[in-house]
Amino acid sequence: MRLTIRTNLAARILMTCAENPDRVLKTAEVAELCNCSTNHAAHVVQRLQADGYVSTVRGRSGGFSLALAADKVSIGAVFRLFEADIPFAECFDEVTNTCPLSKTCRLKRYIERALDAFYHELDMVTLRDLVQGNCGLSALLTLRPEVPNSCSR
Numbered sequence: 001m002r003l004t005i006r007t008n009l010a011a012r013i014l015m016t017c018a019e020n021p022d023r024v025l026k027t028a029e030v031a032e033l034c035n036c037s038t039n040h041a042a043h044v045v046q047r048l049q050a051d052g053y054v055s056t057v058r059g060r061s062g063g064f065s066l067a068l069a070a071d072k073v074s075i076g077a078v079f080r081l082f083e084a085d086i087p088f089a090e091c092f093d094e095v096t097n098t099c100p101l102s103k104t105c106r107l108k109r110y111i112e113r114a115l116d117a118f119y120h121e122l123d124m125v126t127l128r129d130l131v132q133g134n135c136g137l138s139a140l141l142t143l144r145p146e147v148p149n150s151c152s153r
């Protein structure tokens, strides 16, 4: 199993937002912190904005910031949002499926159960769980000159 790059990027970008709660972030600076192209980051930010996770400010000093409190951002929901349109196995998409086994295959049911368990675990995690007290992450993602001593947001 492998997450799509955009799902992983969404998590990185949201963590960057949460580590910089008082700033309007530029896509380019976030892309640098997240080690991706500005273009790729912009697409992910657009999707996050469309679903209400970040709000954007237009103009020269524009950018984006977290639109919700970090404890209201479910990592499971974010993963579902970005993974939803990609079928995990070929048979998960009835329109394009060509698997000859699909009428009798039992594996699909077990994969579905495994995915349910996977998302269930992530549903119990919030963005706040990822950043709160994580001084190492703060040191990597905080754009302020100094990381706060407490690291306890």
Ligand code: SF4
Pocket (backbone or CB within 6 Å): 089, 090, 091, 092, 099, 100, 101, 102, 103, 105, 106, 107, 108, 111
């Ligand atoms: S082998 Fe089973 S789980 Fe895999 S694509 Fe075919 S029907 Fe789906």
